[in-house]
Amino acid sequence: MQNLLRQQSVHIRANYTGVTRLCCRRPFVRRRASVHVAVDVEPQTLQYGKELENAKAAVRLASKLCQIVQRQLSAEERADKKDDSPVTVADYGAQAVVAWVLQWADPASRLSMVAEEDSAELRQPEGRPMLERITQLINSVFAEAKVGVILAPEDVLKLIDLGGSQGGPTGRHWVLDPIDGTRGFVGMRQYAVCLGMLQDGEVVLGVLGCPNLPQGPVGEQDGQEGAAQRAGGSDVGCLFSAHRNHGAYAAPLWDEHADPVRIQVKDLSNPREARFMESVESRHSSHSTTAAMARELGVVLPPLRMDSQVKYGLLSRGCASIFMRFPPPTYKEKIWDHAAGFVIVEEAGGRVTDAGGARLDFSRGRFLQLDRGIIAAPPALHQQLLRAAAKVAVAPLPSEQ
Ligand SMILES: Nc1ncnc2c1ncn2[C@@H]1O[C@H](COP(=O)(O)O)[C@@H](O)[C@H]1OP(=O)(O)O
Numbered sequence: 210m211q212n213l214l215r216q217q218s219v220h221i222r223a224n225y226t227g228v229t230r231l232c233c234r235r236p237f238v239r240r241r242a243s244v245h246v247a248v249d250v251e252p253q254t255l256q257y258g259k260e261l262e263n264a265k266a267a268v269r270l271a272s273k274l275c276q277i278v279q280r281q282l283s284a285e286e287r288a289d290k291k292d293d294s295p296v297t298v299a300d301y302g303a304q305a306v307v308a309w310v311l312q313w314a315d316p317a318s319r320l321s322m323v324a325e326e327d328s329a330e331l332r333q334p335e336g337r338p339m340l341e342r343i344t345q346l347i348n349s350v351f352a353e354a355k356v357g358v359i360l361a362p363e364d365v366l367k368l369i370d371l372g373g374s375q376g377g378p379t380g381r382h383w384v385l386d387p388i389d390g391t392r393g394f395v396g397m398r399q400y401a402v403c404l405g406m407l408q409d410g411e412v413v414l415g416v417l418g419c420p421n422l423p424q425g426p427v428g429e430q431d432g433q434e435g436a437a438q439r440a441g442g443s444d445v446g447c448l449f450s451a452h453r454n455h456g457a458y459a460a461p462l463w464d465e466h467a468d469p470v471r472i473q474v475k476d477l478s479n480p481r482e483a484r485f486m487e488s489v490e491s492r493h494s495s496h497s498t499t500a501a502m503a504r505e506l507g508v509v510l511p512p513l514r515m516d517s518q519v520k521y522g523l524l525s526r527g528c529a530s531i532f533m534r535f536p537p538p539t540y541k542e543k544i545w546d547h548a549a550g551f552v553i554v555e556e557a558g559g560r561v562t563d564a565g566g567a568r569l570d571f572s573r574g575r576f577l578q579l580d581r582g583i584i585a586a587p588p589a590l591h592q593q594l595l596r597a598a599a600k601v602a603v604a605p606l607p608s609e610q
Pocket residue numbers: 294325386388389390391392393487488489490492493494515516517518536537540546
């Protein structure tokens with residue numbers, strides 16, 4: 210695949226209107242085609258401007274694939290992984306699409322990507338029908354977007370396995386969760402395509418594609434089954450993005466020409482006005498611990514339960530003021546489950562730490578090492594949350610898992 214990719218020429222041209230074109234040409238593809246990306250700031254003025262555009266283009270394409278699959282997901286299109294969590298053709302397909310865009314946009318550099326999925330099951334004879342379905346899906350999304358490339362199943366396997374990097378404290382590593390909240394995805398609820406970029410151990414870019422998230426106010430029903438069915442309207446589908454030191458933005462997911470809008474957390478200090486968010490799945494995050502935290506803090510509003518990193522997006526846009534996550538003590542948190550949301554919340558003015566107050570550290574490989582769980586909020590509320598966490602009994606995570 211490396212050789213194949215090297216044969217291809219890819220270049221990015223930005224015009225003065227801020228619309229960038231990602232053009233790809235392969236020797237055996239006659240027609241030149243393009244993926245359009247709208248950018249919020251002239252890419253030349255940002256240190257990682259081109260990378261941000263590529264990340265948005267990748268997330269938009271992958272989100273399209275996910276949306277198509279969610280609307281007609283069949284039993285053959287999903288499987289259970291060894292850890293008992295679900296995976297679908299869309300998880301694999303989205304990972305391959307993002308890897309393809311990033312690789313093609315920067316063919317000169319060796320892509321390092323830390324991503325959730327790998328191709329092991331698809332390489333088994335029983336995985337072949339799923340692999341063929343994934344390949345077909347990718348090619349139909351590429352055709353619709355006029356990418357002008359047709360992938361073979363072998364290409365798809367290799368693209369998925371580009372996500373096997375270990376990350377670490379030096380160099381550049383993309384961090385991808387192709388579908389965060391797969392249980393939400395199969396349950397017709399919320400999910401997000403999450404892409405971050407690590408530079409020397411720091412998350413410098415984050416993009417969240419949230420196909421089922423309304424652009425306006427969000428209520429409890431938006432976290433429940435049926436969110437996917439309601440997602441056809443033009444006011445549903447959000448793209449959150451952030452560039453370190455340049456703020457966080459929200460834009461319509463399906464309109465790459467729309468201007469992104471700067472977003473900020475809602476800087477509340479009174480817990481009685483605050484709404485907190487947590488997982489829909491109590492097996493992912495203890496609802497009783499968050500309820501105890503809310504009582505200790507004096508929060509009176511009921512929780513807003515949402516799947517996936519859409520919670521980080523909602524916090525950044527001020528739709529709720531607190532996010533808490535207390536996974537089971539044996540669970541190892543992965544960097545792709547938080548990288549994009551982390552930089553978006555910080556750039557929107559919020560704080561994201563573990564329950565002991567340590568800022569999340571993405572430089573230690575594929576996993577995060579956390580004291581108990583994750584707490585995110587605007588600064589004043591965050592301080593109060595840390596005081597509550599010191600009083601509320603939360604099962605400690607083993608130091609070495
Ligand atoms: N047993 C588990 N405990 C905690 N989190 C889990 C578990 N299984 C999967 N997850 C991950 O929790 C996150 C979803 O959290 P939430 O419930 O808040 O949406 C996802 O990253 C999901 O992975 P995945 O990316 O495979 O969906």
